[in-house]
Amino acid sequence: MSDVLLETRGLTREFGAIRAVDDVSFQLKRGELLALIGPNGAGKSTCFNMLMGQLKPTRGRVLLAGEDITGLKPRAIWRKGVGRTFQITATYQSMTVIENVQVALMSHHGEIFRVLPYATRRHRDEALALLETVGMADQAERHCAVLAYGDLKRMELAIALAHDPMLLLMDEPTAGMAPRERIALMQLTADIVAEQGVSVLFTEHDMDVVFAHSHRIMVLNRGALIAEGTAAEIRANPLVQEVYLGG
Numbered sequence: 001m002s003d004v005l006l007e008t009r010g011l012t013r014e015f016g017a018i019r020a021v022d023d024v025s026f027q028l029k030r031g032e033l034l035a036l037i038g039p040n041g042a043g044k045s046t047c048f049n050m051l052m053g054q055l056k057p058t059r060g061r062v063l064l065a066g067e068d069i070t071g072l073k074p075r076a077i078w079r080k081g082v083g084r085t086f087q088i089t090a091t092y093q094s095m096t097v098i099e100n101v102q103v104a105l106m107s108h109h110g111e112i113f114r115v116l117p118y119a120t121r122r123h124r125d126e127a128l129a130l131l132e133t134v135g136m137a138d139q140a141e142r143h144c145a146v147l148a149y150g151d152l153k154r155m156e157l158a159i160a161l162a163h164d165p166m167l168l169l170m171d172e173p174t175a176g177m178a179p180r181e182r183i184a185l186m187q188l189t190a191d192i193v194a195e196q197g198v199s200v201l202f203t204e205h206d207m208d209v210v211f212a213h214s215h216r217i218m219v220l221n222r223g224a225l226i227a228e229g230t231a232a233e234i235r236a237n238p239l240v241q242e243v244y245l246g247g
């Protein structure tokens, strides 16, 4: 089994005259926590949307565990083991934390969610174990509507993990969070990568968080990858300092 889980080859996306993603080729290894950074408008979200099947590439390929998944629909890619953290709106606000995870587990097992009392009896132990993984077992019975933002984000992570993904795509998972919460969420993500063997590709604005928690960092500028390496290498890269860190 190859240690490369995700690979892009010449991935390109144009919007009219704008080349949002320009000939991007990279590899993500199994068990890797890989950061994609770059200024606003660099093309990070466009990249993610192509990896998730939300956008079709203009050119280039996406390979998952050696299989060409270019242009597949989001649901097909999700079924192949590519999870993502969802927006808050994807959760059921009126339900409890554990019920939301139970519904995700039902979906993972191909069960149809119709009525709440039924859902609340399914997969309780598994749901509780997932909530323990994200440090939210003590809030299992709380309603989502009253959760702090950081806790909702952790619940989203449990929901994503309910689908037992090989790869998690997280586009700005800490957006809107306070610095302390950002660090906590990324620490949690790093622990999950280490303990569960899930691979993660994420974007993040906070450089302290990126440098502290990624195994490797890729830098995108105007759609093109301009650097790739460890935190120390990226910090020392003059091109990165010039275009991104403003140093």
Ligand code: ADP
Pocket (backbone or CB within 6 Å): 015, 018, 019, 020, 038, 039, 040, 041, 042, 043, 044, 045, 046, 047
């Ligand atoms: P980032 O996530 O790094 O901030 P984006 O991928 O959102 O960057 O955007 C990259 C470029 O592509 C920007 O110039 C943006 O305006 C443009 N872009 C993104 N999505 C669209 C779209 N649907 N239509 C036209 N232009 C788009």
Ligand code: MG
Pocket (backbone or CB within 6 Å): 044, 045, 046
């Ligand atoms: Mg973006």
